Amino acid sequence: MDNDIEKVLYSRDEIAGAAKRLGKELTRDYAGRQPLVISVLKGAILFTVDVLKEFDVYADIDFVDVSSYHGGTESSGKVDLVREISSDIKGRDIILVEDIIDTGRTLKYLIQLLEEKGAHDVKVCTLLDKPEGRVVDVKADYVGFNVPNEFVVGYGLDYNELYRNLPYVGILKPSVYQK
Ligand code: PRP
Ligand code: MN
Ligand code: MG
Numbered sequence: 001m002d003n004d005i006e007k008v009l010y011s012r013d014e015i016a017g018a019a020k021r022l023g024k025e026l027t028r029d030y031a032g033r034q035p036l037v038i039s040v041l042k043g044a045i046l047f048t049v050d051v052l053k054e055f056d057v058y059a060d061i062d063f064v065d066v067s068s069y070h071g072g073t074e075s076s077g078k079v080d081l082v083r084e085i086s087s088d089i090k091g092r093d094i095i096l097v098e099d100i101i102d103t104g105r106t107l108k109y110l111i112q113l114l115e116e117k118g119a120h121d122v123k124v125c126t127l128l129d130k131p132e133g134r135v136v137d138v139k140a141d142y143v144g145f146n147v148p149n150e151f152v153v154g155y156g157l158d159y160n161e162l163y164r165n166l167p168y169v170g171i172l173k174p175s176v177y178q179k
Helices: 012-029 045-052 105-116
Strands: 005-010 036-041 060-067 080-083 093-101 121-129 142-146 169-172
Touching (some): 036 105, 045 093, 060 105, 105 121
Parallel strands (some): 036 093, 093 121, 121 142
């Protein structure tokens, strides 16, 4: 897998540092509340685990699975709900955990879904934010890194469902997807 990476952007250690920092910020901000942490599958799987280990607050955990890239490098523009949230959302303080905010479409869709279900508050914690990719107006509340406008994989992020298990985030060689 390493051979397909042009450049490592965030190493295993840098990511661990970011997860720790964000987990501590969340611990401070959510002290005395009982939030519901919702991990956005599949991309957020690794980041969710690492943030949760640093999150020292009574919290519920759930998952939602949405997809819009379908393995490719460009958003299809349409967010498909693959797996619904099973928890009761009404009146809850929600922390959405994402791997990356790019066009913002996924996040906008999820925030709307949670608001329709009666969430009291929705905050977003993302490892990566790509502000240059934005098509719709959404913002993350907790950000690990601002990422340049490149197609990145690793640590949960995929191309064609591969590379999610890389322990770092890197830029994929264009030769891999320009075939
Ligand atoms: C990716 C990524 C985010 C979303 C961000 O998910 O994990 O959820 O796209 O892009 P956006 O801001 O342009 O909407 P993807 O659709 O690839 O599904 P996956 O997480 O299962 O890989
Ligand atoms: Mn995703
Ligand atoms: Mg994907």
